[in-house]
Amino acid sequence: MAPSSSLLLPLFLFLFLRSCQLSTSALPSLTKGASLSVENPDDVLVSPSGAFSAGFFPVGDNAYSFAVWFSDPPCSGAACTPVWMANRQFPVNGRRSSVSLLHSGNLVLTDAGDVAAGVWSSETSSPSAAELHLNDTGNLVLADDRGGVLWQSFDSPTDTLLPQQPLTRDTFLISARSRSNYSTGFYKLYFDNDNVLRLLFDGPSISSVYWPYPWAPSAQLGRFLYNSSRIAVLDPLGRFQSSDNYSFSTSDYGVAAVQRRVTLDFDGNLRVYSREPGPTGWAVTWEAISGIPCFIHGVCGNNSLCSYDPAKGRSCSCVPGYVPKVPGDWSAGCVPDFKFSDGCVADEMGFVKLLYIDFYGYDYNSIENTTLENCRRTCLRLCNCRGFQYTGQTSGTFNCYPKIELLNGHNLPSFTGEFFIKVPKNKTFTEDQLVKRTHYSCSPAPEVVLDRTYAKKGKNGALSFMLWFACVTGGIEIVVVFLVWFFLIRNQQDVASAHQSYLLAATGFKRFTYDELKKATRNFSKEIGRGAGGIVYKALLPDDRVAAVKVLSNATTGEADFLAEASTIGRVNHMNLIEMWGYCAEGKHRLLVYEFMEHGSLAQNLSSPELHWKRRFDIAVGTAKGLAYLHEECLEWVLHCDVKPQNILLDSDYQPKVADFGLSKLMDRGKVTNSDFSRIRGTRGYMAPEWVSNLPITSKVDVYSYGIVMLEMATGISPTASVHSLESGGDAKQIRPVPWARDKMKEPGRTGSRVEEMVDPALRGDYDPKKMEMLIKVALKCVEEDKDARPTMSQVVEMLLRHENDG
């Protein structure tokens, strides 16, 4: 049993410490003269319902901030989700720091017992009584004896707004520096001088607004500029309303019994997170910049390009001819590896062309209707011109934009213009430098370790005895539980896998044993679906969550590869993609555990009266968002390859979630490369022409399949029915949806509306004709034969939503 004891010891310690944490009893409020000590885990203010707690929150090694966090379900230490911090910039020592409500009525935070070094204070005074308490809304309130509010945490948000907490003209959110460093970062949500709610990148040397999209006038984006009340708030049901007339509803809108928060994340995206009661994690239910994280400014510094991969996050690379200024520090950008003053000697300089690349801003000027040669000469003459953008390839009117800085560069496959970087004429580049370039990661620095020193002093004896006592009692409790558990162990393997699932549970993604899943599915008795990948069963997990378990039928990947791929898919978190909770890889068994979707698949619902027009449109938008997230610009991280109604699942609100993505990677690794699939995938009727014509397989195959599904939703005509009948030489009246719809759209409408003749009779004429026409048009664009003529999934989202706002 030697190996097992080495595994059990940390587990034992973990449970022991945990029991100490959980056996705390917290305070309802803090009165004058009282204080909370960083050293006493009991010194926590808890809101009446227990939903929130306030106290010292660990932000590093021996570094604490006075904070408010979600405490239902109970959590401990850094695993909790903070919503507010008093001293995010100046963490205090883990010894002898405290927060005290002075007799003057001032709430002060002191570091390491040094009263003179007040780190933070509420700057309040009150001659009469005062009391600090935590409201069930998450608001930490210092009130006087008549209930008047002297100070409240809702007035000084950090990076998070809670429901009912208004963002006003005087308040703003500032992101954290990184995932683990809570001090102020570079992104800001605020009301601008023109009353518009905006997201700003406020970097060390440059700043720029990136939301709402800066290249369109705010009024055109539906923002109202003349309401100077400047207030925005998320209501308890999940609707956000801002005084500039901007509003949205979260994807779980209407459900009150959910915890929500609006957080400006360190990556510059504003997101709403929701968490249902119970042991589930936070899920993104809305985000400001969806599917295109490189649109956020300031990701990479000067002269570099941002690209995105959901598994690895965003990364930067230098433009050709440039090298990182400070290797490893993306924000420093890139510098030319040639002397740029040479740039003035026009006849020594030339250009390299980049496609599908856009840089935002810093145009020296714009020259309309000009030739490429003219544009080149302009940039050559201009000493500080670093390159130019030349557009018009689709419109036929060619415009020229010489740039004096190359900032906010990113891949943009929809961008049809060309970009030219100025480099010395005699400099040559390999294909590799032009296409692959060296990537260096911009993932945040490793875990924060604050190295704090403090003066040692005798501790409160009685207090530490009580703490010690509590731990020992907790410990004995645990020893008993532990012994019982120990004697139930049957073999070594169970110990190993229990250890592993404990480790994975910490990341919200679990490895199950085959026996566990066999039990959860009642010996695989309740089949709920069947596809190329395998059979899906309904399951009840030990923690009472209802799940769908997919048994992969011919998975040949080794265990390590399978784990790597499964955990990559497991990390993909988007409201329109099915969430993977775990997996099992044991012997020859390969199983995946997903969230269960109440309403089954779109295929099962297509003829149901429940699928009314609004739901259909929402499904179109949601599915597009999910796929756009998967595709992520031109990286094509995951091609779905089998988009069809059977793979679009509907939750209890009929919101769509795309299922089965990434499966191709799990099924036969090695045979698949990004652009060359050795085997035809997908389902007849939904498959893009590229599959049979030997053309490269790109994300546009998913766009095609999506288009077919949308046509099916709009017209009710299934492409598979027609395929089968054509094959069997059957009924000639069977309709092939694409040519049929295309012809219909070309016909002049008999009674003015050709759309009317096309829509699914199941809708019984109850739909929005303008939106329906839009949906059909978008679907037809998606099913163009030529893959380059099809839009990208994020363009589809834009087209559908643009119409949403008009209508």
Ligand SMILES: *[C@@H]1O[C@H](CO)[C@@H](O)[C@H](O)[C@H]1NC(C)=O
């Ligand atoms: C405290 O919360 C209640 C609702 O839970 C709310 O009505 C009240 O206004 C809040 N008080 C303050 C000071 O935020």
Ligand SMILES: *[C@@H]1O[C@H](CO)[C@@H](O)[C@H](O)[C@H]1NC(C)=O
């Ligand atoms: C301004 O915004 C506030 C808050 O959203 C709203 O109550 C008010 O009616 C708006 N005023 C105008 C003139 O639109």
Ligand SMILES: *[C@@H]1O[C@H](CO)[C@@H](O)[C@H](O)[C@H]1NC(C)=O
């Ligand atoms: C605000 O938006 C709504 C629809 O979202 C629209 O009906 C209304 O006219 C807008 N108000 C202003 C002042 O723009």
Ligand SMILES: *[C@@H]1O[C@H](CO)[C@@H](O)[C@H](O)[C@H]1NC(C)=O
């Ligand atoms: C951009 O890079 C150049 C060097 O290539 C440097 O001189 C300039 O200051 C940088 N600008 C910013 C905003 O960092």
Ligand SMILES: *[C@@H]1O[C@H](CO)[C@@H](O)[C@H](O)[C@H]1NC(C)=O
């Ligand atoms: C562009 O320039 C050409 C010649 O310089 C002219 O004939 C043409 O009308 C111009 N087009 C536009 C749209 O201004």
Ligand SMILES: *[C@@H]1O[C@H](CO)[C@@H](O)[C@H](O)[C@H]1NC(C)=O
């Ligand atoms: C390119 O030209 C510059 C200036 O004439 C010279 O200093 C440099 O060595 C040349 N580089 C190569 C690779 O020929």
Ligand SMILES: *[C@@H]1O[C@H](CO)[C@@H](O)[C@H](O)[C@H]1NC(C)=O
């Ligand atoms: C957190 O970020 C701030 C700002 O960049 C920096 O000054 C501080 O040193 C960081 N903290 C740690 C522990 O790295």
